[in-house]
Amino acid sequence: MPTSASNPGRDDQQEPHRPQQQPHRHRQVAESFGVDAPRYDRARPRYPDELVRMIIDAGQHVEGRAPRVLDVGCGTGIAARQFQAAGCEVLGVEPDARMARFARSSGVDVEVVTFEDWEPAGRTFDVVFAATAWHWVDPVVGPGKAARVLRRGGVLVVFSHVFELPGELAESFAASYRRVAPDGPFAVDRASGRSAVRMYLAGYAKVAGDIRRAGGFAEPKQSRFDWRREFTRAQWLDVAPTTGVLTHLSASARARVLDDLGAAIDAMGGGFTMSSTTLALTAIRTESS
Template sequence: MPTIEPHRHRQVAESFGVDAERYDRTRPSYPEAMVDRIVGASPGTDVLDVGAGTGIAARQFAAAGCTVLGVEPDARMAAFARRGGLEVEVSTFEAWDPAGRRFDAVVAGQAWHWVDPRAGAAAAARVLRPGGRLAVFWNAFQAQPEAAEAFAVVYRRILPDSLAAAGFGSAAAALDGYLTMCATAADGIGAAGGFGEPEQWRFDWDVTYTRDQWLDQLPTFGGNTQLPPEQLARVLDGVGAAVDALGGSFAAHYTTVVVTAEVRSGTPTAG
């Protein structure tokens, strides 16, 4: 089986800004316990947010007392984040010039799979202060089993070749995919050098989505951002009917998975 390398698919990585306001409004944030643990394990409060998007994670770190700089390749997402008061520079992380700046933590929420895992880890090592921490994390979504199967039926009918058709929101599909991303991130950290042994953290939490809340979020997913409007409308109609059949809402479980490592002393500095 060929290796899947999402970071090579820039057209998908940079498609989320098509509706930045919806993305920010509907995408979930991250557990406060995760933010607190990352901040507590870092030597200070200067944070670089890679793939900052609209600023969902950045705002949480700022609320925890951090000074946050975002790096985001999509100018539309960066502009939205700036309107919310965040400082964001437009660039891919691999091409970004830190101009001698140093940070206590480099974080990436729902974005590190769009970064070359080895080059990204090496770039993080160069901008981290001694004892600084790289922490990359994802929210793995798992719908209740009845909803997951009903959604998969919709995708099998409308988009039979999509990943969602194989089991949208099922526990196995969600965790397997993100654990693969975690393993790739850990391998990249190891290959880049400059870090201690990567650790994996996990945080579990639950939410209930109404029909309207879920249909509002659905267009922001990577598999849907590039669909023709008529095809997206069919997906939304089908999923909406499925949620109606479940009583108008469904339960979902999120597992937030984190790969993190501390930079070793003596790592070459940036600038």
């Protein structure tokens, strides 16, 4: 779902856009997604059903009750509703009141607060996950707090989509963004020659290191789910404004980038096929702390 290549998180819808500094320090970007919560919920892709089932099975919940799930940075509740549909009891934690309001309207229980400041009040969970949101969490605080609220045998899961835009479209986007926001918080660059998936895998390796240092977890394991999707011009121009690379821009600057993207898609025949991967990192809570 425009995020740090070394920090998987909420805003990774394009390839590769790297915040100049640690993403969790860019609160103004992290809390910019609610500018158009209905569009965000409508346009953002859902997560593979196989991933949802894998996470629930890994959580080893107590027989006879629904799995208890904590969604860190739940946004509008996209992933939360998928877990609810699979029979889970879900609590969301979301710092943006606009996103939380939308999630509540769709049936998700949400507490408006950052994960770092959230008070569990003795509650424990079978699953703690962050769906395209973990990079907004302090990497020192996050894993330790997840360990404290997970029951033994529960699972921490960090997952996100990684989209590989066709080369000509990615290049058009990068050039347009550099023109309108040369001093923006994201380094938009196609020159590295590295695929988005490779960059995100490096990011997940860093998250795994954070989890190891926190203690209380078995060795983190990576999973991936590959898929493809066709986008029309209108569909992609609905997705693009929901990314942090664009939400922090002024309306006029955002419109210029979208005009350039639209022209690039028109030049490709009015649509394109995008290869996508959903990456996941899972770590089981152990008895040790």
